[in-house]
Amino acid sequence: MSKVVVIGTGYLGATHAACMAEIGHDVLGVDVDPSKLAKLEAGEVPFWEPGLEEVLQRNIAAGRLRFTASYADAAAFGDIFFLAVGTPQKKGEYAADVTYVNSVVENLAPLITGPAVLFGKSTVPVGTAERLGTMAHTLSPAGEDLEVAWNPEFLREGHAVEDTLHPDRLVLGVDRNRPRRAEEVAREVYAPLLAEGIPFIVTDLATAELVKTSANAFLATKISFINAISEVCDAAGADITVLADAIGHDDRIGRKFLNAGIxxxxxxLPKDIRAFMARAGELGADQALTFLREVDNINMRRRTGMVDVVRDTVGTLLGVQVAVLGAAFKPDSDDVRDSPALNVAGQLQLQGAGVTVYDPKANNNSRALFPTLGYASSALEACAKADVVLVLTEWREFRELVPADLEGVVRERRIIDGRNCLDVNVWRSAGWHYRGLGRP
Structure with a gap:
């Protein structure tokens, strides 16, 4: 097995490092954040991802996984590097901030003296890999023997371990002008996965970068499409859930990502589609992706639309007690970055409502962003004396709620299903005022 270095131990990097150790490689994780490293070295994952902590602890105990803050240690450790740092949205702009990506190459390349491959996994604007390759060749004593290739990730939060160990495809972009060892090395690293028959797609650098951004743009478009149709259903008195089931039977469309909600x-997704638009403009193809602006607009409109639905339901937001079930942007995650649920909760509070939030995993992260909201340690506590209950993240425990659970707890029997994940007939037959999105 190989000696593998993973630079960046955030969500992507920590998962990739642990899973590369799980398939038998000797792995060194690198990060400049000492508090993050301390947690990982103690076998603690700094975020919630089902199954990851067990994989992390198992491989630390087996001696296959360790961590460092030293680029010198990383350069001395091996000759296979994975770049897994963040590319956040630039402040005040749509474009991606590639400062951290650049920093990795600037710090690592001068320390590489022999043949090595740096595989980028971060989501970057197209053209970044080629630029980093040129930078690496210039800065490294190894020159062109330090190759830069691109191996985008396709992780779903809540399923990241499974998606790393058993992905639906592996994509590798290589420098066609300098074909050397990258494909051979990637096949060695991923040999246990390739043995399962997982498709392995080798392409040029630009295509590999665009595969990732295009996939995210398509998924975002599909979500905003069904949410736009949901708005038409509201106006027409139609049922978006039945409609989605009906069109989802067409295998050209498919049912996944057709659940209307907030x-x-x-x-x-949010920052990647914006960065994609910005990069297309830089390339002179700005007209090609103008539709993504409407995708983004529809998505943001869903949040203010939910606030309007709450106001329509209760009459006024001033002094109304609102229970918000869910704060993470999706279930099985504690990630509240750009979370629609938390955004709605914040808007309701700003407009005069008393808001109490409960999320099975994301309360602490939510409190850090919105400290003025109320927080509860259970769904029942959040719903105590509520005038209206909002289900905004489709955690299983919320999907499995039944009216009897909240009898005698709430002040008014009103529930708004922001994810269309509850059985409307069950709630209405129990005397509740139920409202979904795009449902009569």
Whole structure:
């Protein structure tokens, strides 16, 4: 097995490092954040991801996984590097901030003296890999023997371990002008995965970068499409859930990502579609992706639309007690970055409502962003004396709620299903005022 270095131990990097150790490699994780490293070295994952902590602890105990803050240690450790740092949205702009990506190459390349491959996994604007390759060749004593290739990730939060160990495809972009060892090395690293028959797509650098951004743009478009149709259903008195089931039977369309609700969030889709638009403009293809602006607009409109639905339901927001069930942008995650649920909770409070939030995993992260909201340690506590209950993240415990659970707890029997994940007939037959999105 290989000696593998993973630079960046955030959500992507920590998952990749642990899973590379899980398939048998000797792995060194690198990060400049001492508090993050301390947690990982103690076998603690700094975020919630089902199953990851067990994989982390198992491989630390087996001696296959350790961590450092030293680039010198990383350069001495091995010759296979994975770049997994963040590319956040620039402040005040749509474009991606590639400062951290640049920093990795600037710090690592001068320390590489022999043949090595740096595989980028971060989501970057197209053209970044080629630019980093040139930078690496210039800065490294190894020159062109330090190759830069691009191996984008396709992780779903809540399923990241499974998606790393058993992905639906592996994509590798290589420098066609300098074909050397990158593909051979990637096949060695991913040999246990390739043995399962997982598709392995080798392409040029630009295509590999665009595969990732295009996938995110398509998923965002699909979500905003069904949410736009949901608005038409509201106006026409139609049922978006039945409609989605009906069109989802067409295998050209498919049922996944056709659940109407309050829209997408998280650390990827929102900032990635904006960065994609910005990069297309830089390339002179700005007209090609103008539709993504409307995708973004529809998504943001869902949040203010939910506030309007609450106001319509209760009459006025002033002094109304609102229970918000869910704060993470999706279930099985504690990620509240650009979370629609938390955004709605904040807007309701600003407009005069008393808001109490409960999320099975994301309360602490939510409190850090919105300290003035109320927080509860259970769904029942959040719903105590509520005038209206909002289900904004489709955690299983919320999907499995039944009216009897909240009898005698709430002040008014009103529930708004922001994810269309509850059985409307069950709630209405129990005497509740139920409202979904795009449902009569």
């Amino acid at each position: 829209g997408f969030g998280g650390g990827c």
